[in-house]
Amino acid sequence: MNPDLAGLLTPETVIEVAQTFGTPAYVYDECTLREKCRALLAMPNAFGLHVGFAMKANSSRAVLQIIASEGLGIDASSLNEARRAVSAGIAPKRIMLTTQDVPLGEDRAELERLMSQGMIYNICSKRQLELIAPFAKLATANSVDVKLSMRVSTGVGTGESATRNTGDKYSSFGIALDQLPNITQFARENGVTIRQVHCHIGSGGDPELWRANIDRILAVAEKHFPDATTVNLGGGFKEARMPDETPADIVDLGLTAKAAFEKLAERTGRRLSMAVEPGTYIVANAGHIVTTVLDKKSSGPGGFDFLVLDAGMETSTRPLLYGSRHPFYVVAPTGKLLSNEFQSNVSQLMPQVLVGRCCESGDCQTIDDQGMPVPRTMAAANPGDFIVIGGAGAYCSSMSLTGYNSYRQAPEVLLRLDGKLQLIRKRQTLEQLTQNEQSL
Numbered sequence: 075m076n077p078d079l080a081g082l083l084t085p086e087t088v089i090e091v092a093q094t095f096g097t098p099a100y101v102y103d104e105c106t107l108r109e110k111c112r113a114l115l116a117m118p119n120a121f122g123l124h125v126g127f128a129m130k131a132n133s134s135r136a137v138l139q140i141i142a143s144e145g146l147g148i149d150a151s152s153l154n155e156a157r158r159a160v161s162a163g164i165a166p167k168r169i170m171l172t173t174q175d176v177p178l179g180e181d182r183a184e185l186e187r188l189m190s191q192g193m194i195y196n197i198c199s200k201r202q203l204e205l206i207a208p209f210a211k212l213a214t215a216n217s218v219d220v221k222l223s224m225r226v227s228t229g230v231g232t233g234e235s236a237t238r239n240t241g242d243k244y245s246s247f248g249i250a251l252d253q254l255p256n257i258t259q260f261a262r263e264n265g266v267t268i269r270q271v272h273c274h275i276g277s278g279g280d281p282e283l284w285r286a287n288i289d290r291i292l293a294v295a296e297k298h299f300p301d302a303t304t305v306n307l308g309g310g311f312k313e314a315r316m317p318d319e320t321p322a323d324i325v326d327l328g329l330t331a332k333a334a335f336e337k338l339a340e341r342t343g344r345r346l347s348m349a350v351e352p353g354t355y356i357v358a359n360a361g362h363i364v365t366t367v368l369d370k371k372s373s374g375p376g377g378f379d380f381l382v383l384d385a386g387m388e389t390s391t392r393p394l395l396y397g398s399r400h401p402f403y404v405v406a407p408t409g410k411l412l413s414n415e416f417q418s419n420v421s422q423l424m425p426q427v428l429v430g431r432c433c434e435s436g437d438c439q440t441i442d443d444q445g446m447p448v449p450r451t452m453a454a455a456n457p458g459d460f461i462v463i464g465g466a467g468a469y470c471s472s473m474s475l476t477g478y479n480s481y482r483q484a485p486e487v488l489l490r491l492d493g494k495l496q497l498i499r500k501r502q503t504l505e506q507l508t509q510n511e512q513s514l
């Protein structure tokens with residue numbers, strides 16, 4: 075098969091999705107998901123590698139099940155995410171919780187239950203440490219092996235935008251270097267052993283800064299964490315969604331890490347294993363959104379030609395939130411591919427602006443990070459044509475603005491390895507959208 079879109083997705087599949095499930099719909103490609111998992115598990119390393127999937131990128135149950143079946147663990151960013159991973163059938167011992175939340179009350183009991191079953195808790199603040207220390211100490215006294223990690227901020231971060239940099243001084247994540255002596259001393263005095271040092275410096279940033287951070291975090295492990303056996307380098311590997319983008323070279327990053335871990339071992343005798351936890355890199359290009367062109371209009375001389383799609387900011391918030399670019403494919407109802415931004419041999423292209431149905435100028439899929447529409451060159455489309463938004467497997471469905479303008483959450487469909495389509499999440503109903511409302 076020679077697919078015209080990406081992965082196994084073909085124009086015929088797009089038509090089948092639209093006819094069977096309606097639009098808008100998210101479509102995920104099992105083949106790409108599995109290939110990405112395997113590429114990550116093959117990353118070069120010195121003394122062992124653990125790969126976790128940052129499930130906030132895509133928390134759909136079937137997606138988690140595919141990724142877990144490839145042998146990856148899960149990085150959850152809230153206790154509810156951990157609960158969702160467990161209900162997908164993933165054992166707590168394969169889950170790590172890294173959260174800004176401070177579990178209290180009922181959540182606290184659930185946290186302790188999952189930790190007793192092996193879930194790793196990644197301590198992200200002094201208060202989190204203080205709250206978990208008595209439980210950790212008691213569990214250890216009862217020979218229950220609680221696994222604790224600590225998220226450190228080395229003070230250097232990088233992201234595709236300022237809002238996705240989680241390592242710089244203006245970011246609130248992790249424990250800052252100047253506080254480590256005090257905090258690790260508190261841990262020691264309270265019988266808390268930290269087995270993993272963790273950092274995550276941002277999403278989709280410069281791979282060179284990711285590389286430079288390896289030595290920095292290893293130095294932190296060497297100086298402050300004598301009991302650590304694993305260093306988790308976080309996620310954030312850049313993926314290329316657009317033809318002009320370059321993905322992070324994970325083999326090359328792995329080789330750099332391998333050399334650094336080996337050097338540390340030579341000097342100190344400590345053979346630390348490595349962990350990574352990407353989200354985007356695994357799912358971004360495994361997902362598409364199939365939309366229908368509903369309308370066509372122009373804002374007159376000096377203005378723009380607009381196509382109104384049945385999916386906008388409520389289905390993919392990334393363009394409005396970050397000015398993110400996604401590739402677009404135009405498919406006629408006959409199944410003919412009219413344009414594909416990865417191929418240039420298409421005639422009759424014109425600059426068009428893609429907007430959604432929300433009453434909001436920012437509801438635009440072709441928008442820059444200042445909120446201005448930027449026309450994109452693609453086939454002149456008409457109502458009834460389909461536009462497929464590519465690179466939409468990460469932070470689209472999971473980040474959707476459910477409820478705004480009362481559009482229903484779109485269904486999720488999985489393109490299986492045998493080419494068959496399987497519904498993995500139904501379209502939301504209007505009753506579900508309003509089910510918790512109470513009349514006066």
Ligand SMILES: *Cc1c(COP(=O)(O)O)cnc(C)c1O
Pocket residue numbers: 128130131149151172274276277278308309310311351352353354355468
């Ligand atoms: C979001 C997140 C990730 C994944 O980031 P990607 O850019 O999607 O790879 C990894 N680790 C932590 C702690 C995160 O919050």
